[in-house]
Amino acid sequence: xxxxxxxxxxxxxxxxxxxxxxxxxxxxxxxxxxxxxxxxxxxxxxxxxxxxxxxxxxxxxxxxxxxxxxxxxxxxxxxxxxxxxxxxxxxxxxxxxxxxxxxxxxxxxxxxxxxxxxxxxxxxxxxxxxxxxxxxxxxxxxxxxxxxxxxxxxxxxxxxxxxxxxxxxxxxxxxxxxxxxxxxxxxxxxxxxxxxxxxxxxxxxxxxxxxxxxxxxxxxxxxxxxxxxxxxxxxxxxxxxxxxxxxxxxxxxxxxxxxxxxxxxxxxxxxxxxxxxxxxxxxxxxxxxxxxxxxxxxxxxxxxxxxxxxxxxxxxxxxxx
Amino acid sequence: xxxxxxxxxxxxxxxxxxxxxxxxxxxxxxxxxxxxxxxxxxxxxxxxxxxxxxxxxxxxxxxxxxxxxxxxxxxxxxxxxxxxxxxxxxxxxxxxxxxxxxxxxxxxxxxxxxxxxxxxxxxxxxxxxxxxxxxxxxxxxxxxxxxxxxxxxxxxxxxxxxxxxxxxxxxxxxxxxxxxxxxxxxxxxxxxxxxxxxxxxxxxxxxxxxxxxxxxxxxxxxxxxxxxxxxxxxxxxxxxxxxxxxxxxxxxxxxxxxxxxxxxxxxxxxxxxxxxxxxxxxxxxxxxxxxxxxxxxxxxxxxxxxxxxxxxxxxxxxxxxxxxxxxxxxxxxxxxxxxx
Ligand SMILES: Cc1ncc(C[n+]2csc(CCOP(=O)(O)OP(=O)(O)O)c2C)c(N)n1
Ligand SMILES: [Mg+2]
Numbered sequence: 305x306x307x308x309x310x311x312x313x314x315x316x317x318x319x320x321x322x323x324x325x326x327x328x329x330x331x332x333x334x335x336x337x338x339x340x341x342x343x344x345x346x347x348x349x350x351x352x353x354x355x356x357x358x359x360x361x362x363x364x365x366x367x368x369x370x371x372x373x374x375x376x377x378x379x380x381x382x383x384x385x386x387x388x389x390x391x392x393x394x395x396x397x398x399x400x401x402x403x404x405x406x407x408x409x410x411x412x413x414x415x416x417x418x419x420x421x422x423x424x425x426x427x428x429x430x431x432x433x434x435x436x437x438x439x440x441x442x443x444x445x446x447x448x449x450x451x452x453x454x455x456x457x458x459x460x461x462x463x464x465x466x467x468x469x470x471x472x473x474x475x476x477x478x479x480x481x482x483x484x485x486x487x488x489x490x491x492x493x494x495x496x497x498x499x500x501x502x503x504x505x506x507x508x509x510x511x512x513x514x515x516x517x518x519x520x521x522x523x524x525x526x527x528x529x530x531x532x533x534x535x536x537x538x539x540x541x542x543x544x545x546x547x548x549x550x551x552x553x554x555x556x557x558x559x560x561x562x563x564x565x566x567x568x569x570x571x572x573x574x575x576x577x578x579x580x581x582x583x584x585x586x587x588x589x590x591x592x593x594x595x596x597x598x599x600x601x602x603x604x605x606x607x608x609x610x611x612x613x614x615x616x617x618x619x620x621x622x623x624x625x
Numbered sequence: 626x627x628x629x630x631x632x633x634x635x636x637x638x639x640x641x642x643x644x645x646x647x648x649x650x651x652x653x654x655x656x657x658x659x660x661x662x663x664x665x666x667x668x669x670x671x672x673x674x675x676x677x678x679x680x681x682x683x684x685x686x687x688x689x690x691x692x693x694x695x696x697x698x699x700x701x702x703x704x705x706x707x708x709x710x711x712x713x714x715x716x717x718x719x720x721x722x723x724x725x726x727x728x729x730x731x732x733x734x735x736x737x738x739x740x741x742x743x744x745x746x747x748x749x750x751x752x753x754x755x756x757x758x759x760x761x762x763x764x765x766x767x768x769x770x771x772x773x774x775x776x777x778x779x780x781x782x783x784x785x786x787x788x789x790x791x792x793x794x795x796x797x798x799x800x801x802x803x804x805x806x807x808x809x810x811x812x813x814x815x816x817x818x819x820x821x822x823x824x825x826x827x828x829x830x831x832x833x834x835x836x837x838x839x840x841x842x843x844x845x846x847x848x849x850x851x852x853x854x855x856x857x858x859x860x861x862x863x864x865x866x867x868x869x870x871x872x873x874x875x876x877x878x879x880x881x882x883x884x885x886x887x888x889x890x891x892x893x894x895x896x897x898x899x900x901x902x903x904x905x906x907x908x909x910x911x912x913x914x915x916x917x918x919x920x921x922x923x924x925x926x927x928x929x930x931x932x933x934x935x936x937x938x939x940x941x942x943x944x945x946x947x948x949x950x951x952x953x954x955x956x957x958x959x960x961x962x963x964x965x
Pocket of ligand 2: 480
């Protein structure tokens with residue numbers, strides 16, 4: 305880690321974004337369980353370093369695709385949490401005007417294609433965005449977020465092959481949290497590292513600790529620079545863990561207690577907090593950021609609650625351009 | 626007799642069929658993981674304990690495992706495929722539409738495809754990609770039977786028939802009717818449980834049930850819409866309008882006899898469906914009625930359906946989208962008014 309190169313300001317920016325995601329998700333979970341929030345949710349607690357590390361390596365004009373678990377990616381791309389919270393409540397001020405909900409969250413103006421809740425569905429789309437960038441000679445990259453489970457879909461293999469053959473500026477980011485829903489990766493694939501799969505398409509594949517935000521950032525930076533300068537696609541596998549249920553009220557009883565315990569010790573925010581302290585950042589500063597973030601989230605909740613619902617007839621809008 | 630939910634009744638049907646015939650097996654994502662949910666809506670919960678080798682948890686590879694099921698059926702196995710949401714059938718569409726539905730016909734009747742596909746449907750607070758009513762996409766596809774059980778009694782009997790059928794059968798199960806419990810329960814659910822007899826039974830395809838007798842108007846509806854139609858019928862009854870409610874239970878084959886008999890009596894008909902109006906099941910039923918029963922009609926055939934859009938997320942819009950009991954009551958009154 306080239307940690308000495310980072311200013312305290314930049315490090316605190318990483319911290320702030322990760323905490324914003326964590327606190328957002330915890331608040332959403334509460335609102336959902338309490339019955340205030342409708343729908344279903346797939347949450348991102350434990351994987352914050354992945355979104356923040358990767359998205360911090362992007363520039364304006366770059367585009368990501370996200371999944372059924374999009375909240376973290378949206379926040380890391382700088383989406384307005386007010387519009388996200390409003391979307392979760394189905395309000396007209398939401399980022400998708402209440403049409404999308406949790407699973408389809410996104411904002412193309414912020415470089416986020418609306419969340420694609422069909423597992424593997426986003427992989428060819430990100431590939432096509434990269435294809436478009438190349439065809440139009442644009443200096444941008446596409447990032448495709450996916451889970452371990454998605455790499456078993458045919459779309460993964462078809463997409464990687466095309467990206468390789470056409471040398472596209474796409475970064476495939478596989479967040480390996482060990483489970484696809486309740487199914488452990490070891491039950492559904494024999495490769496030890498998912499990044500090995502990239503080699504079948506002659507794409508560089510890297511596996512790193514996805515809970516180390518700086519490591520993720522640096523690895524993403526390198527892949528992004530390479531793609532931007534015509535060097536083609538990269539697959540980055542981020543080893544991480546989901547420290548919440550798969551969806552809704554899932555108690556995740558399929559995760560062994562020992563494994564969960566270890567994961568909690570290794571979760572990205574705790575890990576990064578120790579690092580910040582070791583760098584001489586004071587506890588007070590760290591705490592004050594968390595407090596600021598909580599206030600920001602309460603404002604978003606208030607905004608969302610006070611916002612209007614769409615009109616019932618709004619159902620009929622937005623179908624065709 | 627025991628009172629079972631649809632999820633429990635389906636589980637019992639699967640258990641009994643797996644005990645009866647060792648060629649029967651289940652295949653799908655997360656269907657038998659200890660500590661998991663037994664599929665998205667608990668139908669296969671715990672079955673892996675009794676049948677460790679015949680509850681097959683797959684990778685997330687729909688095109689792949691639908692094809693695997695098909696291949697295995699060609700050599701005598703009888704797969705029950707579980708897809709977590711009906712919407713994901715699209716991921717396996719080549720295997721379903723080009724292969725499963727056509728292989729027997731292409732072989733000149735020489736191969737058998739004894740496959741059951743179970744798929745949850747229903748507009749339930751999840752947005753456009755986890756809400757679709759999939760029936761219309763398959764109704765137009767020759768070579769697949771389609772079953773739509775609205776009660777636990779029907780679910781059990783129809784699933785058992787499906788497993789024993791030598792042809793592909795698609796079962797659409799409604800998320801709000803499962804009665805799934807605990808962490809997998811659904812808000813807005815309706816009680817669709819039934820008393821299930823101790824003794825074994827099956828229910829033949831192509832036999833509708835008249836859920837309520839009436840003489841002024843016929844309503845045809847399946848799954849959740851059947852319950853709304855029934856509720857509307859009760860409200861209308863109090864206002865002096867006598868409604869007959871027909872639940873077809875299977876769409877392919879379809880029980881025209883029961884439907885025609887009813888229309889011959891009432892002269893008025895409404896079809897209620899949760900999917901978009903254009904190209905829906907109602908269009909097919911209405912067209913056939915227009916072709917074959919015009920002389921009996923004393924009012925135009927009406928359809929009550931969702932609008933021609935994807936399902937929206939916001940509860941306000943979702944409520945507008947799914948046909949409500951009030952809409953059914955209102956429409957029936959309009960029809961009665963213009964024709965009496
Ligand atoms: C095509 C398709 N199949 C199944 C599902 C149901 N489903 C939703 S999330 C999920 C697990 C995805 O696992 P992974 O890709 O590892 O992502 P994670 O949930 O761990 O973030 C499944 C099976 C789906 N949404 N789409
Ligand atoms: Mg995963």
